[in-house]
Amino acid sequence: MISHYTLTKKTFLAGAQCLKRMWWEMYDPSAPETRPGLVSRFRMDEGAKVGILARTFVPGGRLIKRGGRSLNVILADSKEALADLSVPAIYECAVIADNALVFPDILQRVDGGFCLIEVKSKTSVSEQKHIPDVAIQTHVLRAAGIPIVRCEIMHLSRECVYPDLSNLFAREDVTELVEARLQTLDREIRDQLITAQLPIAPNVEIGAHCKRPEPCPFMNRCWPVAPTDHVSNLYKVTEKMLAEFEASGWASIRDLPDDVQLSAIAARQRRALREGHRVVERETLLEAMKTLAYPVAHIDFETIQPAIPIWNGCRPYDQIPVQLSCHLVNADHTETHSQWLFDGKGDPRPGMANAILEACKSAATVTAYSSQFERGCIELVAEACPDKAALLKGIADNLVDLQPIVRENVYDEKFAGSFSIKRVVPALVPDLGYDDLPIAEAETASIQLSRMLLGGPTVHPEEKAELREALLEYCKRDTAAMVALSNRLSELAH
């Protein structure tokens, strides 16, 4: 029978990371930190679609429906299906035992018992994340008398290339890893059940466990906000370095003595903080800016990553560019803006190929910020459009990246150890931000693009029109920011 203290897979996994996290999730279920936002709702929906498709690869099974039915009815249905030897597989059954409730994705009947199959919408097995998940299910199923003789994780396979989806999933045997994890499970469940009955959250110190296997949603509650000069904001600082700094009593980057070996960039960061002003390496910055021959095209892409590929030659989670913004700046500083956004019909890559070539046709230099991403996008489009591949590859090979120009030559305290465009632009061009935009960062843009282009009738046409406007504004702001940043870098160099 389910009680207030019955563990679910979700609470167990939270407790496996941290008992305080588990307690908060149980007793503060409407905490803003755990309320699913756009990103997690989208990921959950996508996971559900992958789960449904996975069942077709273990066919002939019986689905235990949940919607609107009481847990007791679902449990009874599950019991009946498990006992019926004519049912080769059971999807989403409910099993409760040892104060824990689980809903295994697939139980496939095999010699001597069942194979437990956990479906993941990832492309590989994460030992830290997935094994405890399968272990708690195995524990509960066995405690209920269901013989689990094999455990598998069924995940999306990057070997799969559309249109052939026959190998969309890979099944990995994780039985040994699960058996090893089960050794400590009794004690963990006991500790969790004790914690679940505490009147207040247990006291747990912050530490490396807060970030693994995933960042805890309560970091803002437990972790003090680090000032920008804190050693944790040192450029490319490692956990080992942080431990050494802490042991030596150095909390601020300013405190780090000269004989602490730092990279040139981190040393510039220390210098900027000690001197209390922005550091600019004028000579080398000027040299770097001279590589931008006019006209300069500043380009930026937005992409979608369908879990299940939908276009020829694509694999699960290929990052497909579907939106382009380009600001073309002439030597006299006049500029023109062009943009392209996929309309959702057919394959986006031929349209994108034309848009890239058109936007960059008169440019002597094409820039991107953190250009590895843009280079990958152009190469992916080139692969799909052999007739334009040579021209596209020419652009990809000659992309000038603005990020290393900043990184190697400028440090401002407001960067706080990061050279992302969202950190650099507000520090160097304070008038240009993203706060006024309805879509203000890349992950949200990617999800809204997916919803708008692939969401079908689940997204109202009016919302689609609004999203389109917001996405165009967002991508345009990125390239406008690159223009403003280039101008600012030129000023700083002189």
Ligand code: SF4
């Ligand atoms: S931030 Fe760390 S200590 Fe706080 S609840 Fe999360 S995992 Fe536990």
